[in-house]
Amino acid sequence: MNTSPIAFLKGHGTENDFVIVPDPDNALDLPASAVARLCDRRAGIGGDGLLHVVRSAAHPEAKAMAGEAEWFMDYRNGDGSIAEMCGNGVRVFAGYLERAGLVEEGDLAVATRGGIKKVHISKGGEITVSMGRALLPEAGVTVSVDGRSWPARNVNMGNPHAVAFVADLEHAGELRSVPPFSPAEVYPDGVNIEFVVDRGPAHVAMRVHERGAGETRSCGTGACAVAVAAARRDGVDPAVTGTPATYTVDLPGGTLVITEHPDGEIEMTGPAVIVAEGVIDPSLLAV
Ligand SMILES: N[C@@H](CCC[C@H](N)C(=O)O)C(=O)O
Secondary structure: OOOOOEEEEEEEEOOEEEEEEEOOOOOOOOOHHHHHHHHOOOOOOOOOEEEEEEEHHHOOOOHHHOOOOOEEEEEEEOOOOEOOOOHHHHHHHHHHHHHOOOOOOEEEEEEEOOEEEEEEEOOOOOEEEEOOOOEOOOOOEEEEEOOEEEEEEEEEOOOEEEEEEOOOHHHHOOOOOOOOEOOOOOOOOOOEEEEEEEEEOOEEEEEEEEOOOEEEOOOHHHHHHHHHHHHHHOOOOHHHHOOOEEEEEEEOOEEEEEEEOOOOOEEEEEOOEEEEEEEEOHHHHOO
């Protein structure tokens, strides 16, 4: 049981916001109920998710990566569930490590449940993450919200996404109160759903309903999934042309720039901001 005061920080990446809990030795008990309490916007600190900052060597799920990546992003969704990867989260995670003096500007590797991610912290504060390759299972899916349905592209960025191109982002309705529907046989563990419109050549805008969090103001893995789905729809495949493709993705909370390289590697660039730090009352962490 956690009895002494525990430090936290609050940060966001394009307004996808996180409670950051530094715990290098993995000494804290953080069950789903405690995570949900911390992420509660009224009775807790508030966040779309939680970044538990642990040394890889101290976490059973990350030990094997400790030789290549000193730090493990133990990411949790706001409802306490576990996700493989969080694109905005990994930038904020790296931003925290730099601010705490645990890493320096430049290149670092971060261990995640989705594997090791290479991160570059640049002088201006923007952070670029190599997000890995997108998997595009052939099976098309349908998503529905508020009585409307759209065909969607199934994209896996380490975590599952369904990307639907719509005529108007307002058609996605009140996503926070009316969760969209997607087929459980395709997504047995749930799915993140993106609604997308065109803004111009290689420029789209999206809204997202995240698994475990509801509608959020941004999703990094979602923006990567959208950029790849938009490129394929536009007949663009860097593996075929041998030329990188860059898409600008506008989200309610800001803009992310996504580049897909000919070898399939996807790079995402965006900001990471720390807005506060403080101390958690241990009662919030009671099991
Ligand atoms: N906001 C994240 C994605 C977080 C995980 C997602 N909700 C899931 O359950 O897969 C991002 O920036 O990628």
